[in-house]
Structures are given as structure tokens and as C-alpha cells.
Amino acid sequence: MFKFIKQKLANIAQERELTSETTDLNPTISKREYKGSFVLGSLSFGHVLIHWFQQLWPVLIPSIKSGLGLSNVEIGTLTSVRQFAAGPLLAIPSGLLADLYRRRTAIILASAFVAFGLSHFLLAKVPNFFWMVPCVAFLGVGTALWHPASMGTLSRRFPDRRGTALAIHGVGASIGDTIAPIAIGFLLLSVSWRGLLEFHLLPALLIALVLWVGLTPVYRNQAGEETKPTFRSYWNDVKDLMSSHVVLAIIAVNVLTGMARLTTMTFLPIYIQDDLAYSAFGLGFFWALLHIMGAISQPVMGYLSDKFGRKAVLLPALILYGLLYLALAIAEPGAQLITVIVALGIFFYALVNVTQATIMDVATDQIQSSTMGITGVFTQFLSLPAPILAGYLVNNYGTESSFIFAGVVTLIAALVLFMIHVPRSNRPTPKILG
Template sequence: MIAAIEEITGVKWRAQGPAFLIAMGHGATHWILATVYVVLPFIRDDLGLSYTEAGSVITILHASSLSANIGSGAVVDITGKRVLTQVSSLLIGALALTLVGLAETIWLLGAMLVLIGLTNNLWHPAAIAFLSRTYPENRGYALSIHTLGASFGDTLAPLSAGSLLAWFSWQGAASINALPVFAVALVLTVMLGRHERRENVRLSDSHSRRMSFADYLSGLGGLFKDRMMIGLCIMAGFRSMCQNGLLLYIPMLLKNNFEFGPILLGVAITAMQVGGIMGGPIAGTLSDRLGRRSVVLGGLAITSLLVVGITEIDGAAILIVVLALLGCSLFAVRPVIHSWAMDLTPGAMQGSAVSLLFGTQSLFSMVVPIGGGVIADQWGVPFVFFGLAAAMFIATVFTFKLPDNRQDVLDS
């Protein structure tokens, strides 16, 4: 079986260790976010928040994610401390989730979500640049493993948080769910710290020069002038609007419209993430062979249709099946988009390219929580999903117009 995996992916089994370790760390960052989304409906009830106010809390998270992009890419590209940056991200997020357990007002809750938002976008430039440099010929596969970790975090966290909510308050559930993240940070420190030290020795022996700040500013200017990269970021921004809106409003739809309890709610969200687990590695491997554009285009088009379909479903069992299909199409394209961005970016600027990509996603996603909250308060939660489907359709149109790679532009 191992030989078959090596043949399909093009990566030796023993060489895949760093990818799976990074995936575990990525899963921990999503574990934190998924915990927040699962407990949010209970926070809303306990604190007496409207949908708009609950959405505003998540907007704080996205705003802090956006601010983290200003410096995170520069830190990664100039210092090269990719592993240290990833570990720091996990520790900050785990501490913030622990302190959510002390939140009795929206203000303290908002402060902790600022730190969690910083965690999310501090992680990605370091992790994606690390994987892109380690697996330059197999980026689609390596980044699909990275996304696989996210899906596992998104899958297991709702089950854990939902079970804890059956026994504890939302404060206790959040604090207890933070404990595994500290353990993951320790594992990455021990296992990947050695990898980074070897890389630093190699750079020292080869007399390779670290990027200067002037070099960095020059490269950054090139990224902002790159129409292909900007187009890709805008497409990813509209897709992210839909994804983050679904993560926020699907739990509210299930609880308030379908009257799901905490355990069934956790099972439904888990089904959605299981779909992503199945689709991610397949999409990533296919994109290495068939190209990024066709895989992304198919995933976005299917997602647009399924988001609309959610509002027309009658029955818990059918809804859970559709959520699994939605997760497959929605999450499978994430690593392909990230690989597409890395394909377009010089190696020395990959951290900043990830910051630009995720910064755009955070900027677009800031609109969704408050805008969706206003729609939900005025017309009901189901109407939010029509707006999310529209955002995904726009992303599909952008993808159709983007070239697959720079050679396509030259050929045309």
C-alpha cells in the first residue's frame, strides 16, 4: 500500500513526515476556530446577543486576522524562522481559547477572538512557505495534506466541543478544548525544530544570504503589481466569504431552524468536514497532474449549487448527507488555490504571497458576519445562504477567467 501511495503522490513515504507534522499543527489552528463556531450559538443565547451582534464578534476575528498579515509574511521571509512562527501561533491561540472560559461579557470575548484571529494568519505564511520549499515538485499534494489536517481539526473539534457542552457551560467547554493545542505545539517544537536547525546549518555552509529588508520591499512591490496574483487573491476572497459564512451560519441554521441539539449539531458539522477530508488529497494530487484551474473551477461550481440546496432540504438525515457533499467540494479546492499561489510566486517571497492571499480572504470575510447578521435578523437565517451562494458564483467566474499558469499567458 505504501508503494502505491508513493507512486500516486510522487513522494517517498519517509519524506512525507514533515508534511504530516505541519498538517497536525494546522489541524490545531482549525480546532481552535471550530470550537469558537460550535460554542457561538450558546454564547449568543447566554449573553442575549442578536444575530448582528454575534456576527460582529466574528468580524473582530477576521479583522485581527487581516492585521496579522501586515507583518507575518515579512517575518517569515526575512528571518526564515518558519517553525518558531508556527509554534508561537499555536501557543497564542491555545492561551486565548483557554481564557475564553473566563469571558462573561462580549468585550472580553472579543479581546480573546482578536488573539485567535492573529493565530490563524500567523500560522499560514510560515506553514505554506515551509511546505512549498520542502516539496517544490509536489505542492498540490503537500498542501492537500496541510488542508487534510485542517479538516481533521474541523471534524474532531465539533465532536469534542459538542460533547463537552452536554456536561459543561460554553466557558468550560472552550477552556477544556484548548488543552490538546498545547500538546501539538510541544510536538512541533521537538520534531520540526531539528529540521529548521539543519536548514540553518545548510544555509550557513552554502553561504546563502538572508533576504534584506530592501530586497523584501522590492519583491513585495512586484507581488502587488502582478495581475495574475491579484486576480487569484480576489477569487479566493469571494470563495472565503462563502466558506466563513457557512462555518458561522450553518451551526445557527441547524440549532435554530432544524432544532439540532449540541451532539447532533456536532455530528452534522463533522459530516461536512469528513467530506473535506476525502476530497482534499484527491483534488491536490489531481491538480499536480491536470493543472490548478480546472480542479478549482469544478469545486466552486458544485459548491455554489449545494449552498442554495441547503435551504430547500427537509429532513435531518438528508441535510447531513448534503453537508458531507458540500464539505467535499468546498474544502477540496483550498490546497489547490494555495498551490496555485505558490506556483506564481518566487521562492523568496512565498511567505508574503501567502499573507497577501490570506489578507485578501480576511478582508472579504469581514463583510459576512455583520452583513449576514443583518439579513438573518430581518428575513431569517436561510436568506443568508443565497448571498453566500452568490459570492461563490462570483469566485467561479473569476476562476474561469484566470490563466492556469504564466506559460498560458505567454502562449496567448
């Protein structure tokens, strides 16, 4: 690990030296590199905040369940509704919007936070399961707006280092996923879940304003250098993408791993707080453990997939990932449980970036944002029944059965990937982004 970091620092120093030598000869290059770093930094930091909001739901699940007297199946249904809004319902429209209106990307990104603030505020007011369904669906709008726009931007700006750029963006998610559960769990010791949700409205609106003001000039200037695609050419590129056997196989992998992840996000909090009798703060601690390793593993896996190929990273990772889910079902509380959850965190979100980079490698430039939506429709829609099915398993066989289910479907995903050929892209050896 230290060798890896040392090599990256050397690459950064070398790039800065080369940049300083060429600034006088070609100031446009230096300006473009600065813009690239600014965009990458802004979107990665924004991703930290996006995942703060996304972590509100899983950490609050036990409190909401007990507060409203919901069953396991009802909780599983709400998680599926949330994913449906973030995926099948809005994935294609949000991706199309981001690709066809790149000059307005800053507005799209800001709107994601407006949606998060309003949806959580409304969720705090619901009296029962019936009214919770539309409010939980609204929670998915912010996720649907942010990810196609931000990841499409990075994929186009860093085509030779796509895996690395998406991974750095993913580090923001890991940081948010690590900090938020601990902070939210701590706040729940003294604040009700309704009060906590209401509080998030004002910060969300302020963040939206900052993003809109800060990023509008960047996207407006960038869009002047690009040609807006026609709908016919856009549709032809979409059809070509969906005819690729690599894309279809990766969608299958995403469906299966998405089923495992959704199941875990729904029932691991219940297992920790209800079955093992940890406090809300204890739940936040364990939930943070699940995400903290992603801050390290995501850039490493992204870089390695750029250098050695996507499949070389994905296949062994999927096998280990599936085995760790199975281990979660038998881990004893304490050191064993902590070890397994930390190890799971290496893959929990890092694999998403590598599979997405694999699909973006196949896609043309003008549908980069839409790849999130196009593949997300299938991935999210087909994985939606998983929490509901897991809810029935939990009712009949205990919470541990949900982790066994997650492990089995993840190992099936590894088998699917094993059976296909994923070609290496003809790109130069990637450099670390500076």
C-alpha cells in the same frame, strides 16, 4: 477512486525501491527525503490540532449567543473580528516573520498553540459583548502564526508537488474539523462552554513544547543551506507578485468564496441548533459532516491540479460549490440536509489549497510564506463585512437567506475565474509524496 488509490500505492512502492537503490550511492538524498517526510507528517498532524482549536468557536456560537444574550448582528461582528485578527491585522507580519526568520520557524509554530491556549482561556472569563471583542480577536493570532509558516515550509520543500503537499497538509485540517465538532458537541452535553474553554489551556502549552523541541533541529539545519533574503529583494518580489493578473484574479476568487465560507460558519450552526432544534451534539455531527469529505477530496484535488492545471480543477468545483450553497437553503431536514452538507464538504476547504498553490506558483522562493499574508490581507479584509451583512439578511428574511447569499457570491467567483487565463506550470507530472 480505487484505481486512483491503487496507482498512488504503486507510485509509493516505486519511489521506495528507487530510494533503496540510491541510498549507498548518495545517502544525502535519502536523508533529505526522510526529513521531507518528517516535516510533512509533523506539520500535517499539527494542522489536525490547529483545526481542533479553530472548531471551538463555531460549535460554541449557539451556547455563547444564548449564554450572553447576543444578537445575530453581534455574533456576525464577532466572527468578523476573529477573521480580521487572523487576516488583515496579522497576515503580513506573520508571513514576513516566517520568510525572514526561517531558523526560528519552530518557535513561530509553537507560539501559535500558546496563543490558542491563552485566548480560549481568556474568552471563558468574559462577562459581556464588550469584553468578548478583544478576546475573540486574540483567537485569530494562532491561525495567523501557523499557516504562513507551515505552508511556506511545504511550498519550498516540495516545489514540483506543491498542490499535493498543501493538500496533504489540508487533510490534517479536515481530520481536525471532523473529529473536533463531534467531540466538542458531546462534551457540551455535560460541561459548560466556559469550562470547556478553560480546559484547553494546558494541552495547548504541552503541544507548543513538543513542537518547539521536535522541530527546532530540523529548521536550524535546513536554514544553513539557504540564503536569508534582503528586505529590498523581498519587497521587489512582493511588487512583482502583486502585478500578476493571475494573482489579482485569484485574490478576487478568495474574497468571494471567503465571504461565503464565513457566512456559513456563522449561521449554519445557528440554523441547525436554533431553527431545526438539534442538540449541541447534533450540531457537532452536522458540522463534522461538513468537513469529513475534505480528508478525501483535498489530496485528490491537489494531485489533479498539479497534473492537469489549477483552473481545470477550480472552475467546475466553484460552479458546483455555488449550486450546493443554494441547495442548502431549500434542503429538508434529514437525508436531504445531510447529503447537501456532505457534498459541500468536498469543496469547503479543498479549494483554499488549490487557490493558494496557484498564487505560490507565481511567487518566488523567498516570499512563499508571505503569499499567505499578502493575499490574506485582501481576502480577509474584503470578506469581513459578509457575516455582518448576512446577519441583517437573517434578521429580515430568515436564516436560509444567508445560504442564498453564499451561493450567489460563489457563482460570481466562478465567473471571475472563467474570464482569466491561468497558465500551466512547466513542471513534470507529479508523483505522490512518499
